[in-house]
Amino acid sequence: MKEGFRQSMAWLHTWSGLLVGWVLFMVFAGGTSAYFRDEISLWMKPELHAATAAPPAVPAQAVALALRHLQDKAAGSPRWSIELPSEREPLLRTGWTVPQAAASAPRTGERPRRARFASATLDPATGQPVAAPRETRGGDFFYRLHFDLHYMSAIWGRWIVGFCAMFMLVAIVSGIVTHKRIFKDFFTFRPKKGQRSWLDAHNATAVLALPYHLMITYTGLVTLMFLYMPWGQEAVYQDDRTTFIAEVFPSSAGFSNQKAAGVPAPLVPVEPLMREASTAWHGAAVSRVVVNNPGDATARVTLYRHEGGKLSANQSSMTFDGASGRLLGRAGEDIAPASDTRGVLYGLHLGRFAHPLLRWLFFASGVAGCVMVATGLLLWSVKERQKYAKALARGGRVGWGLRLVDGLNVGAIAGLPLAMAVFFWANRCVPVGIAERPATEIACFFWAWGLAAVAGLAWPARRMWQVQLALGGLLFALLPVLNPLSGGMGLLASLPAGEWRIAGFDLTAIALGAGLLAAAWYVGKRKPTAKARAAAAHAKAEAEAKLLAAEPRLEPAGVGR
Template sequence: MAWLHTWCGLLVCWVLLLVFAGGTASYYKEEISLWMMPELHATRSAPVPQAQAIEHAVAYLQQKAPQAERWFITLPAERSVAMRVGWVAPAGDGTGGKGASARSRFKSERIDAATGQPLAQVRDTRGGEFLYRLHFDLHYMPVQWARWIVSICALFMLVAIISGVITHKRIFKDFFTFRPHKGQRSWLDAHNATAVLALPFHLMITYTGLVTLMFMIMPWGVQSAYRDKGGETAFFETVFPGTAGRVKPSGVAAPLTALAPLATQAQQHWQGAPLAVLVVNNPGDVKATVVITRQKMSTLSSLQPGLMYQGVTGERLAAYGDDPSATAVTRGALYGLHLAHFADPWLRALFFLCGLSGYLMVASGAVLWAVKTRQKEAKAIAGGARASFGLRLVEALNIGAIVGLPIALASYFWANRLLPLELHQRAQMEINLFFAAWAAAAVLAQVRPDLRMWRLQLGLGAALFIGLPLLNVFTTQSHLGVTLLLGRGPWPVAAFDLTVLALGIALAMAERVLARRQRKRQDALQAAPAKSRVERDPVEETA
């Protein structure tokens, strides 16, 4: 079990660090998006009736994308400040090429719910949505490949957690034990503490993450049950209302029925509950359909009931999710646990801290392996041999992932403030700079994976995070001096600034700890005789 725990954790730990970083940030993706769009910070428009907002959205889409394959209308919610409209451009219109996927042809804009006019001054950015997608879709690769990679890593993570519990017989006693300045023992104590601190969360988030991908990694049940009923497509149309109504257009033009009355009917059907998303398939075609989804309620389950209407006549065709099966309720609860949309601010903060604990658990485990391996090679290194290739590679990857990821995240936020607003494909450029900063940190770590590189990258990450609130002073009118001291700005913006400031201070404190250790080592070497300098413990050469 110890062998299984070690290798299941080590082989995928650097991908898991990315998953934990993106997933933890996703608990506040709406707040991150708001911070990254300072043009919306002063928005204080009065609430608009949803039926009226839908009319404005339809009018805008009819003008902007009359030939689109699908329309999407995302209505304002409690944690969002603007209405978003999106559409899938028709294949062959020059957007991504004739054979381009629907995802590459998708476009979206934010509009004013009260007027239906685009918020033209809002900068182009993916905001928190990029971090949310990053933790299971990765980037620069097909979505299917990315999800297979993440799901395999999650399977390894689940095995590592279970085998870790079995391996550590005194796991809860060890949680209350920390022995600093003891090399390998200190790292083991840190690993145990961060693992046990949020052990239920780690088990829950890993298992429910696999549940969200269950139809991909375990498709045989659906394939067997729906073999004679239309296959997996029929299953998804039955279970998920958002995928229903996707039929090929007939090519016969027909006007779309008014959506506001349909929205009113849907709200009455759900006893006045607010609506979340409207999807119009084949707008302007006689085979158009409209799918209306209810907003998520403050319940554990992530199930969102939906209603489907015929797009020309307005006739209701089907209702989904009003009386879900026990299986659907179970999956909805597990999926809801993973997303935590039900959480109030305090519980969401707890989930965020548990996510950080997971990041530290994976990071400390990776460093522990390097410390233990260097100890095994101590005699050979003391005799003049070089560290093994595997050890040097792991030490470099640890620096590039553990500290490189915070540098990349901070660079993403810096790019949001410094890139010109009129830059072509500005949102993608922010993402490119995220990966460029991460790649630079990883390459530098490969050049010299030693204590000085740890200090350099920790210091850089600290400076970037601490500098973000200062950068806001010069680039926005909603910095901490306004949002916190004067109380005139949105509180999520102030909370974001305080959070990155705390993260920067934590990185700076870690750098100071390593600096003191390095100074003590240098003083000891200067005071020790030459023989002891040669025979010093090589474990102390690691971070």
């Protein structure tokens, strides 16, 4: 009975991982890159590279400069937003809602939007706009891709990703049950042993970051739990969505939806409000300032706390009357246990609390997750191919199911890194001034991935693996060369300046490129295993025997006379 249970878990582990493995590989790759989405976005805007070397500015002074800019450029806007510089984002970012009267009409066939937004990036020391960066989705593209997918409704994308994440959780738990020597096997790797080598690699990468794999899969489901299981919310709150958001998402309680009164009133100085908030937060700094109805008697100023290394994603805020400076309310501090638990799990998934070393450990664990999924998919192909060993030895072909999996493996495992490299090259090669530039970059990504998938399905052979891995590795390895040639800060400038946000991207690109090129070289030189050589020799002997049997025998002279 015990052996039967383990065998059933092995079957469940195999099929729960295989059926959604290609989507999971994309989810892991996109989510892993999202740990550095700010740095990716910065690299993809070379116009901002020179401005990042500016010394840090005083937060209150930076806010005053940003407000002055907004008063000049967005005086009629109903909402202003200011993102203060941080250790990962050195520039001052401002944004505002474009008034409805000034917003351009939607194009023919385009769905009307509720509001349109504009933004500007400022030098925090002078308040002057920096060179207008090129339009790009940057690292946010991979972040949204890993749970929203693309070219489809976000709701459908989240349902698909959630379905795959549930399968992933089942595969992890069943894998733990199946491998009774999982921790012992972690220290065992036998190269050049065919199926055994793939299983060793799969076990090693799975156990290496097993707590991370369990955490990231479960917390990923928690982030969208109200989409997947809305019945509790509906039973308790019915249609009272305002109360639901205020209690479950306390960080949103600081926003004011009060309409403007139409009575002009000057905005109070924000610096005293920042000092009051910092004192109430025991010295914590302000990370974001939002002004609703600026210049009106109903103005509201909401200050958000810089959480630093706080694990929970729930963010504290304080809201003041913009005309008098009176404190109106605080949010995100007295949180219900259930909401706080969700905030901690959500914060674990996002990893924003992590300092640089921990963020790199998360990144390495994510890469291990990609390798785990990839080796699991390849292991199934290797095991299934053994069933066709005799047919292949006789010159036959594998079944359509194995050929389909082989093609999908090429397109997903080798094609996705190639498409990601193409996305970064498109960022520097697509003309800056063209319309819908971010959409063009994304289209280049999907065209490259689609072509890689079609090529893999058409020719799922070792040579196709080698071509796609080598091309992806070459494109990644040359990104540090492309960077300074297209206006960015190259390694020769970023390393001496200590600008690790940019240099880190280039160095990671070199490492990824080297890894892909090494994999392409290994695929090209890998010799058949002993079992494959024995099968080939056996087939050759059988062929020679059949050839000899078919030849006419010559009788010795004189015989039969």
